[in-house]
Every structure is written in C-alpha cells, then in structure tokens.
Amino acid sequence: MKHIFSVLILSAALTAGAVDIVKNGKAAADIAIPEKPITVVKFAAEELQKHIKLMTGVQLAITSKDSPRKNANRIHVGYGQPMTLDTRHAWRVKVEKSDIYLCGNDEEIPERS
Numbered sequence: 001m002k003h004i005f006s007v008l009i010l011s012a013a014l015t016a017g018a019v020d021i022v023k024n025g026k027a028a029a030d031i032a033i034p035e036k037p038i039t040v041v042k043f044a045a046e047e048l049q050k051h052i053k054l055m056t057g058v059q060l061a062i063t064s065k066d067s068p069r070k071n072a073n074r075i076h077v078g079y080g081q082p083m084t085l086d087t088r089h090a091w092r093v094k095v096e097k098s099d100i101y102l103c104g105n106d107e108e109i110p111e112r113s
Contacts, residue, residue, distance in 0.1 A: 019073050019100055022056040029073035029100075030061045041078035044102070048077065073098045 020028035033045045045062050053059045061070055065079065079101055094101040 019095060019098060021052060021060070021073065021075070022058045025056075025058065027058050027060050027071055029071050029075055030063050030069065031075045031077060032063055032065045032067070032079070033077050034079070035064045035066065037078055045077045048075065048102075073100075075100045075102065077102050079103060 022028055031045050031049055033041055037045070049060050049062055060075075063070070065076065076099060092101070092103050
C-alpha cells in the first residue's frame with residue numbers, strides 16, 4: 001500500500017508540472033540525492049528507481065545533486081525546504097520547471113543488529 005501511495009503522489013506531481021521522466025522508451029530524468037544521504041533518503045531513491053523501472057522498463061540513474069545532469073529533468077529526493085509540521089509523516093512535493101522535489105520529515109533510522 002505504501003508503494004502505491006508513493007506512485008500516486010509522484011503521478012500527481014508529474015501531471016501538475018508536466019515533467020517527463022521517461023520519454024519514447026528512454027530516461028528523460030535522473031534521480032538526485034545528497035552526496036552523503038541518510039539511509040532513508042537512499043532507500044527512497046532506490047525504491048523510486050525500482051518502481052519507475054517496473055512501470056516503464058527504464059532505469060533512471062541515481063546521482064548526486066552536484067553531478068552534471070545526464071538528462072534534462074531531475075527528481076530530487078531529500079532536498080527542499082524542511083518540513084514545519086510536527087508529524088513525522090509529513091511530506092512535500094514541488095514541481096519547478098524541469099525539477100521535481102520530494103522531501104519529508106526524514107530522520108536517520110538506527111541499524112538493526
């Protein structure tokens with residue numbers, strides 16, 4: 001259920017801003033994460049990459065924000081204005097020209113032994 005919700009959020013963001021992720025069977029975007037991401041941000045980027053591949057057959061590259069763009073569009077995971085809501089389940093989607101920003105109240109998850 002959680003993954004379906006994520007796909008619906010991303011779909012709504014894409015429709016609102018008309019940012020191509022995959023076009024004509026090729027990547028039109030890449031996924032950008034911080035140079036040293038926390039575990040949950042890295043996991044979110046990998047899940048996004050996996051689900052886009054399942055839906056389209058195309059695997060988007062995961063790169064850092066400062067890396068040169070391989071494609072015209074970019075999905076930023078873990079970037080954006082910090083959340084001001086007190087709930088840990090708050091999130092924000094922002095579409096700006098050729099960029100999509102996905103961020104939430106992310107915090108490091110302790111590793112299990």
